[in-house]
Amino acid sequence: MNNSFSTALLISTYNWPEALELVLSSTLQQSSLPNEIVIADDGSTNETKALIKQFQEKSPVPITHLWHEDVGFTKAVILNKAINQIKSDYVIQIDGDIIIHKHFIRDHIRFAKKGIYLFGSRISLKESYSKKVLQDKKIKFHWLNKGLQRKSRAIYFPFFNKLSKTSNQISSKLRGCNISYWKNDAININGYNEDFIGWGYEDSEFAQRLLNLGVHSFRIKHAVIQFHIYHKEAPKGNTEIGDRILIKTHDEKVIKCKNGIKKS
Numbered sequence: 001m002n003n004s005f006s007t008a009l010l011i012s013t014y015n016w017p018e019a020l021e022l023v024l025s026s027t028l029q030q031s032s033l034p035n036e037i038v039i040a041d042d043g044s045t046n047e048t049k050a051l052i053k054q055f056q057e058k059s060p061v062p063i064t065h066l067w068h069e070d071v072g073f074t075k076a077v078i079l080n081k082a083i084n085q086i087k088s089d090y091v092i093q094i095d096g097d098i099i100i101h102k103h104f105i106r107d108h109i110r111f112a113k114k115g116i117y118l119f120g121s122r123i124s125l126k127e128s129y130s131k132k133v134l135q136d137k138k139i140k141f142h143w144l145n146k147g148l149q150r151k152s153r154a155i156y157f158p159f160f161n162k163l164s165k166t167s168n169q170i171s172s173k174l175r176g177c178n179i180s181y182w183k184n185d186a187i188n189i190n191g192y193n194e195d196f197i198g199w200g201y202e203d204s205e206f207a208q209r210l211l212n213l214g215v216h217s218f219r220i221k222h223a224v225i226q227f228h229i230y231h232k233e234a235p236k237g238n239t240e241i242g243d244r245i246l247i248k249t250h251d252e253k254v255i256k257c258k259n260g261i262k263k264s
Contacts, residue, residue: 007109008088009034012075013096014042017051018134019229020096024055026139032106034092037063040082043070076192076202080261083186091186094226095177098122099139101225107158108180108224116166116216117181117207119174120224124149130230141227148227158223166216170250173219176203178226185215190260193245201242205249212253
């Protein structure tokens with residue numbers, strides 16, 4: 001495993017401290033800890049702040065809490081603030097409703113290479129089971145558990161990826177809740193496009209600009225395993241604007257967005 005670079009776990013969150021507690025608990029149980037944990041908070045209340053403080057006091061690695069005022073879904077904005085402040089070379093990004101397998105960080109580090117970004121899938125927890133998971137504060141799961149959807153994804157077999165190849169095409173399977181990339185690559189594309197208001201598209205457009213930069217993608221299966229706590233899906237933002245931005249980014253091979261970490 002390559003330990004020659006430093007790693008940050010970037011967690012986006014909004015007003016669900018019960019879920020974030022399990023995310024952070026699973027993080028501190030990792031077989032390989034990141035060098036830093038950075039929480040990008042899109043305007044949560046003081047309950048989330050108090051929870052994070054508890055973990056800051058017991059975590060063996062530094063936890064940074066970045067917060068801005070709640071003005072609606074502005075995830076791209078707070079992610080850019082977080083990316084800009086991250087000190088580490090490599091960024092592993094998840095959401096605040098994701099419980100990670102004990103080797104999640106180690107796997108992302110294992111497969112990291114210059115010139116690529118990684119992405120994996122997620123295993124969804126059923127609605128009724130999610131309630132029990134939150135109640136019992138459960139962070140470990142067996143792939144045969146009846147509360148899991150698409151159980152086969154939870155089979156841990158990282159050697160499966162030996163025959164996989166990189167791609168220069170965007171994948172419909174990509175999710176921003178399980179992606180990792182070099183910080184310098186994110187800076188070179190100017191981070192996330194803050195023209196996206198509302199949920200959806202921002203992760204695909206970010207990944208497309210990485211591809212336009214010449215950074216290929218690598219999809220990982222049966223490793224970088226994570227479990228998604230059920231919740232009602234938030235309404236998407238303006239799909240017409242999102243489609244237009246994504247198409248332009250692809251067709252015009254846009255690398256740097258104008259409204260990103262730096263404004264131009």
